[in-house]
Amino acid sequence: MSIDKEESVKKLFTAESAKVDTNKGDAYYDELYASCQKRIEELRELEPLNNRMDFMESVEEQGLERRDFLKWASATTAMLMLPASFTPLVAEAAVLMNRVPVIWVELSDCAGNSEALLRSDGPQIDEIVLDIISLEFHETLQAASGHQAEKQMDEAMEHFKGKYLLFVEGAVPLGLNGQYGTIGAKGETFVDHLHRAAKGAAAVVAVGSCATFGGIPAAAPNPTDAVGVMDVIKGKPIINIPACPANPSNMVGVILHFVLTGTIPELDSLLRPKFAFGYRIHDNCERRAHFDAGEYVEEWGDEGAKNNFCLYKVGCKGPMTFNNCSIIRYNEGVNWPIGVGRGCIGCSEPDFWDKYAYERPMANANIKAPTGGVEKTVDEFGLGLLTAAGIGIGIHAAASAIAGKKEDEGEA
Amino acid sequence: MPEMNEQAEAQVTGGGTETTETAAAVHGADGNFHKTDANGNKHIIVDPITRIEGHLRIEAVIDSNNRIIDAFSSSTMFRGIETIVKGRDPRDVGLMTMRICGVCTGTHYQRSIEAVEDAFDITIPKNARLVRNLIQGALYAHDHLVHFYHLHALDFVDIVSSTKADPEATAKEAQKWADVAGHKPSISGVAEFKAVQDRIIKFVKEGRLGIFGNGYWGNKSYQLTPEQNLIGVAHYLKALDIQRDMAKMQAILGGKNPHPQSLVVGGVTCVQDIQNPARLALFKQLLVDTNDFVKGAYLPDIYMAGTAYAKEATDADQSFHATNHKGTLGKGVGGAGGGILSYMTYGDFRLDDTGFYSAETFFKRGVVLDGDISKVIELDEAKITEDVTHSWFEGTGAPEHPYDGTTIPKYTGLEKKDDGYAYLKTDEKYSWIKSPLYDGRKVEVGPLARIVVGYVAGDERTKKYAGNFLKRSGLPLTVLFSTVGRTAARAIETEMICDAMVEWIDELAKNAASGDLSTWTDFDFDTVAADSKGRGMAEAPRGALGHWIRIKEGKVENFQAIVPSTWNAGPRGPNGEIGAYEGSLIGTIVANPEEPLEIIRTIHSFDPCIACAVHVVDTKGKELAVYKVDPTCAF
Numbered sequence A: 001m002s003i004d005k006e007e008s009v010k011k012l013f014t015a016e017s018a019k020v021d022t023n024k025g026d027a028y029y030d031e032l033y034a035s036c037q038k039r040i041e042e043l044r045e046l047e048p049l050n051n052r053m054d055f056m057e058s059v060e061e062q063g064l065e066r067r068d069f070l071k072w073a074s075a076t077t078a079m080l081m082l083p084a085s086f087t088p089l090v091a092e093a094a095v096l097m098n099r100v101p102v103i104w105v106e107l108s109d110c111a112g113n114s115e116a117l118l119r120s121d122g123p124q125i126d127e128i129v130l131d132i133i134s135l136e137f138h139e140t141l142q143a144a145s146g147h148q149a150e151k152q153m154d155e156a157m158e159h160f161k162g163k164y165l166l167f168v169e170g171a172v173p174l175g176l177n178g179q180y181g182t183i184g185a186k187g188e189t190f191v192d193h194l195h196r197a198a199k200g201a202a203a204v205v206a207v208g209s210c211a212t213f214g215g216i217p218a219a220a221p222n223p224t225d226a227v228g229v230m231d232v233i234k235g236k237p238i239i240n241i242p243a244c245p246a247n248p249s250n251m252v253g254v255i256l257h258f259v260l261t262g263t264i265p266e267l268d269s270l271l272r273p274k275f276a277f278g279y280r281i282h283d284n285c286e287r288r289a290h291f292d293a294g295e296y297v298e299e300w301g302d303e304g305a306k307n308n309f310c311l312y313k314v315g316c317k318g319p320m321t322f323n324n325c326s327i328i329r330y331n332e333g334v335n336w337p338i339g340v341g342r343g344c345i346g347c348s349e350p351d352f353w354d355k356y357a358y359e360r361p362m363a364n365a366n367i368k369a370p371t372g373g374v375e376k377t378v379d380e381f382g383l384g385l386l387t388a389a390g391i392g393i394g395i396h397a398a399a400s401a402i403a404g405k406k407e408d409e410g411e412a
Numbered sequence B: 001m002p003e004m005n006e007q008a009e010a011q012v013t014g015g016g017t018e019t020t021e022t023a024a025a026v027h028g029a030d031g032n033f034h035k036t037d038a039n040g041n042k043h044i045i046v047d048p049i050t051r052i053e054g055h056l057r058i059e060a061v062i063d064s065n066n067r068i069i070d071a072f073s074s075s076t077m078f079r080g081i082e083t084i085v086k087g088r089d090p091r092d093v094g095l096m097t098m099r100i101c102g103v104c105t106g107t108h109y110q111r112s113i114e115a116v117e118d119a120f121d122i123t124i125p126k127n128a129r130l131v132r133n134l135i136q137g138a139l140y141a142h143d144h145l146v147h148f149y150h151l152h153a154l155d156f157v158d159i160v161s162s163t164k165a166d167p168e169a170t171a172k173e174a175q176k177w178a179d180v181a182g183h184k185p186s187i188s189g190v191a192e193f194k195a196v197q198d199r200i201i202k203f204v205k206e207g208r209l210g211i212f213g214n215g216y217w218g219n220k221s222y223q224l225t226p227e228q229n230l231i232g233v234a235h236y237l238k239a240l241d242i243q244r245d246m247a248k249m250q251a252i253l254g255g256k257n258p259h260p261q262s263l264v265v266g267g268v269t270c271v272q273d274i275q276n277p278a279r280l281a282l283f284k285q286l287l288v289d290t291n292d293f294v295k296g297a298y299l300p301d302i303y304m305a306g307t308a309y310a311k312e313a314t315d316a317d318q319s320f321h322a323t324n325h326k327g328t329l330g331k332g333v334g335g336a337g338g339g340i341l342s343y344m345t346y347g348d349f350r351l352d353d354t355g356f357y358s359a360e361t362f363f364k365r366g367v368v369l370d371g372d373i374s375k376v377i378e379l380d381e382a383k384i385t386e387d388v389t390h391s392w393f394e395g396t397g398a399p400e401h402p403y404d405g406t407t408i409p410k411y412t413g414l415e416k417k418d419d420g421y422a423y424l425k426t427d428e429k430y431s432w433i434k435s436p437l438y439d440g441r442k443v444e445v446g447p448l449a450r451i452v453v454g455y456v457a458g459d460e461r462t463k464k465y466a467g468n469f470l471k472r473s474g475l476p477l478t479v480l481f482s483t484v485g486r487t488a489a490r491a492i493e494t495e496m497i498c499d500a501m502v503e504w505i506d507e508l509a510k511n512a513a514s515g516d517l518s519t520w521t522d523f524d525f526d527t528v529a530a531d532s533k534g535r536g537m538a539e540a541p542r543g544a545l546g547h548w549i550r551i552k553e554g555k556v557e558n559f560q561a562i563v564p565s566t567w568n569a570g571p572r573g574p575n576g577e578i579g580a581y582e583g584s585l586i587g588t589i590v591a592n593p594e595e596p597l598e599i600i601r602t603i604h605s606f607d608p609c610i611a612c613a614v615h616v617v618d619t620k621g622k623e624l625a626v627y628k629v630d631p632t633c634a635f
């Protein structure tokens, strides 16, 4: 590899972010602020769709101080990549979240995203938000079964026509005429179920890697011909929140953004909100200094592992993966995969099971997925760049490993 | 059907709230049952069964006395994960099979990794064993708690009724059951109960209840008093908080939950967290808080519900064996929901470092057949087979050991009626789940099986905890053979595990402090992965879980899993053998056939995880999951 190539790879991995411009200028924000303010005013006029309890009352009931609530609001404002001046509006939007009905359907899923929703991390407040958002239908949580459950869903779709957010968890199996998954007494296929639910939705939010890009069911050889929601639903705003499972903070973020602006957040070419997927894991990784210094974990449990070295050589795909795990982490921020010494498996990227989820670095992986998988919706530019980066970085890693070794010896 | 109308009416007047009226309004033409057969028996379909993991349908046949005389369980979804892992690096399989289920999550991960370690003949270091036990232990406790409160409690607890409770009497009631459990109550203040009640009253007044909407509120089979219902609701809400802490325990050592990431073939990766005493102290603190809730809310609630529902639980008339002509037992053993009374466990949680299948285990391994609690039969792995007579797969005719099984999909669909409803073709194939057998018999797996096997095997720990439960509740041993018993067994083992984890976390801290930071056993991949096979057989929260793997030239040649819900939810066997779900429903009397409350209560007592239970398939009809092992193999 020539020097300038190596330099360009290096540049790529030291760039702050490939995609997001965080500051759009005063004029932009002034206008956004005004429109958000108007939207909130309008929402306040509306009766809560189902008379949910007053938000602040419930915050206080939970023994939370207003101050804590505002702290949460300012953290969330930052997460949504809005200037701090938006904090009061975000707080207000949280109060009004009970005006947005949510219907949640499960297709070829493992319920992991539902479980993640229950885990809603970060400040306690998230849970209260979830406790009082207007969750109208959710198979894993709701009381009614069978006929009564179907009725509940039908009623909600009718009552909130054009207003509800449809959350979809799980891939859509298209093989065998869709019969790999059926639901309800009439044996409706998942794909028909999805079409029916999406029809009256204001927007469709695909949560988790299965609903966004097909995920595990779509991994090679994709036995059930599973696809993501965006391959099936057309003519509706779609927001993808990938990861396996999706981070609950990002789910709450999308709802809040919708309440705040009445629109869906700015999306990348894979329909992922930029506020969450605008950075690579690698950009904000806590082990990044070790990457740059060429200090690597060479095998599990070695001295490098004990010293929190970079996990690239044991398969970390943080450099190829756009997500905000490295900033918000999981389970109230207590840990995350790189924190626990494993490395990122690229779970928020399309086809990651076939491309990234192995414990060797990209460049010298010796196992390929059996058939390579179907490439459908990948942002071509991004893919080319990342693939090149993958090979480049292998060399870069090897080069810096030599440097790293020297330092190891120095330390020992 | 005058009887039913009466009940529907009683419901309206009894419930007296807007919601129950809405629910009652649907009764009649378009309820849960849709066809009446030649003998005048009603067929009801419950689909979707909610508050479970996965997609499940139950069809039940109900006679004129509202007794369930037959029942069929069917899974309506699958994804083919076993096919997907074929041809991949065995070290990556765990991450993929973990996605079988987002609820059991780390369990599948661990089983696959153990199957590979068994194949490679690797014994993991002590730290790794303890870390895995702790992640898995926290997972059991978390899973059981979330199951009881968020997936099961509403089958016992009538939210609407709680609005009529007297908060003062509620606090006294809570104290009473906490006293039975021998712990201080998790919630004791009158004001706290009042606040919860106010919140619920607001909820109910609005008419739309969100996820609580269209429930079975006011149904006659609800047995708790308003005060007891209020306790249940208050704990439901508090458990939402507690479960996040329990998930946090898993994240401390696993990176995140659901779907942790710190296990690798050979050990674990979280050496940083092990060598940091503050991390382990945080784990322990969360464990102590959890334990407080388990002993001060979960167990008291089980005593409370167990007592309130003891009548059905010991009503031998409603037991499977009272109805089932093939049963080898007479009347008198078990009550409503007891089911087939045959149990199997693989054992779980290694307690020493002597190796995978030689170590002493916390849960014992064995089989108890036909409610015969005089002996535990030693488990013989060769006697495990799977049959596909009633599953949407082609078979060779005879049940096959998973190692030798072939799986060829053969979907024959549902029977669509003119009115649009679709029924299972129960005489033919009717589920995506296979029908596993032990020695040609259907067995139940899960917490009840673990308690029964442990108890009969004379395990001191099990005897102590189960004995304590029976003594304190004043309930007979036979109460365990019922829907409520299954739910109680889950609580009993939660306490057992939480107490044991205190020992394990101390052991880990001590070991790390002594300077042992080894977390991974080295192996030469190219050598061991040339040609090998192994199995990871242990327990998941829902019961016996086995992964079988065969590796050739560094790649997965074949992979097969038999998961707990396959055992429990599988359809009929080759000779009409009835499985645990179906058997547990037969005999039960439903108060109101329009509202399948008794059905979902019993099905929920198994904690279904249906996504797990479904096998591999291929759209193109190719032969898949051919799992052949040479006959000289020890199994």
Ligand code: SF4
Pocket: A281, A282, A283, A285, A286, A287, A288, A289, A291, A309, A310, A311, A312, A316, A317, A318, A319, A338, A343, A344
């Ligand atoms: S651990 Fe991964 S994300 Fe972090 S610096 Fe290394 S390669 Fe980048």
Ligand code: SF4
Pocket: A243, A244, A281, A321, A322, A323, A325, A326, A336, A337, A338, A343, A344, A345, A346, A347, A348
């Ligand atoms: S760090 Fe990578 S693998 Fe882990 S959750 Fe985030 S995107 Fe997925």
